Structures are given as structure tokens and as C-alpha cells.
Amino acid sequence: AQSLPAPVRQLLELLPDASDGPPPAPANRLPVLERIGGHTISSLTEIGTVTSLGGMTLRGGLQALTGRSRMRLSDLLSDTANAGPQALLIVGIVNFLIGAILAFVGAVELQKFAAGIYVASLVGIAMVREMAAVMTAIIMAGRTGGAYAARISTMQGNEEIDALNVFGIPTSTYLILPAVLSLVITMPFLYLYGCLIGMLGGFVVAISMLDITAAGYFHQTITSFGIGQFIFAFVKSIVFGAFIGLTSCRIGLKAGRSAADVGIAATRAVVVGIVGVIAIDAIFAVIADVLGI
DSSP states (O other), rough: TTTTHHHHHHHHTTTTTTTSSSSSOOOOOHHHHHHHHHHHHHHHHHHHHHHHHHHHHHHHHHHHTTTTTEEEEEHHHHHHHHHGGGGGGHHHHHHHHHHHHHHHHHHHHGOOOOOOGGGHHHHHHIIIIHHHHHHHHHIIIIIIIHHHHHHHHHHHHHHHHHHHTTTTTIIIIIIIHHHHHHHHHHHHHHHHHHHHHHHHHHHHHHHHHHHHHHHHHHHHHHHSOOOHHHHHHHHHHHHHHHHHHHHHHHHTSSSSSHHHHHHHHHHHHHHHHHHHHHHHHHHHHHHHHHTTO
């Protein structure tokens, strides 16, 4: 070893005198029931955390109405512009195509029974009751929810969240409240916009495929549903917006601090948002059946 160059000898001196022995045996996996219980407890804990976060956000919203909130108006306006006007194009395209598809499928089947005029009722009821609210919420979960999670997880990695906590600025009011309020404000209007665009898509297909006049299509549409359908879906869209905002911000807050964690948080926010919207819609369907709507 003395014949080796000095740098090589220095490296050899860093080696331990004896090996540490064989690696430890892997720990036995937990029983199935214990793993299920652990996942259940962690899921319930996460639900409680999101609920608590929603409560703090609601309290911050009430404080904002009285002018005692730390939320900046510029943040709310920026988030509202991003979640509302800038989303009109994609929301319009998707809902137009959904209405056109419903009209096409309905026209093919209803023509067999000489009931083509009821395509207007099919498209109108489907868009007002379900499709406009659900499709708009899915779009916002993928577009805005993922962006919120990525933004907050990036702030977490840059230690901006820690700086806010050091200065005593609550993240629930400073960061989460504008994001949630922007979705709660814009989702109902995007739902109404999606309804109109979806009916327009159905109108274009029905007029081109069936022997229906524009006046007849319009009359059949407005007589196929009542104002109660609009109110019910309007409330549902507000719940969708609050859910997407809260879960996306929560996922961003609990993300890691590396660059890879930003992408993981965004992906998880999109998946949770889409699955959650469909689950909430199923709950609302049961409520509508109970209320007879």
C-alpha cells in the first residue's frame, strides 16, 4: 500500500477496518387487517384535516366580508381571472362537444320512433341536471386544481410557506382563501355558461340532422325542465368548486420539498379532484332522488 500514490492511500484510509456484517433481514409486512386499519385511520385523519382547513377558510371568508381579513384583493382578482375568464374557451369547447354528442346519439335512436323533437329535451335535461356541472368541474380540477397544488408545493420547496409561518401570517387566509373563493365564485357562472354552450351544440346537430325548426327546438328545450333543476345544479357547482380548491391546496401543503414533488402534487390533485367530483355528484344524485327533484 505504501507504493500507491498519496491520494489513493488517503482514500483507503477512509475505509472501515471491518465490514458491518450482512444487511439486516427485511422487516415482516404487517397483516392485511392492520394495513387496512392504518389506511383507514390515515384517510379519516386527512378528511378531518381538510374539514378543519375548510372551517378556517370559511371563517376567513366571513372576516373578509367585514374587512378584517389578511387576504389581498389582488390575489383574489388574479385567481378569479385565472379560474374564470381564462377558462371560458376550454369549458365552452368541451360542453359544446358534449351537447353535440348527446344530440347525435339521441337523434339516431329517437328517429326510430318518430320522436326526434325530444332531442331538445334530452340535451336540455342532461346538460342542466348533470353534464354541464360535472364536466366543468372535471375541467377545473385538471386545469385550476392542479395549478394550485403545483404553486403551493413550489412555495413549500422554496420555504416561502415557512417564512409566512415565521411572520405569523396564516396560510389558510393568505393562500388558500383566495384560491377557494375564486372557484366558488366562478364555478356557478361557468356552469351556466356550459349549459348554454352545450344546448347550442345540441341545437346545431339537431337542426342539421332532423326536420326541426329553431323555434320548435327552443320551445321544447325551455319546457323540458324547471327552475328547480337550475338551482339544484347551481348549488352542486358551488360545492364542486369548494372541494376542488380545498383538496388541491391541501395536497400542495403536504407535498415534499423537491422538484419531483411538485409534479407528484399536481398529478395527485387532478386525480383526487376528478374522483371526488364524481363521488360528490353521486351523493347529490341520491339527494335529488330523496327530494324528488
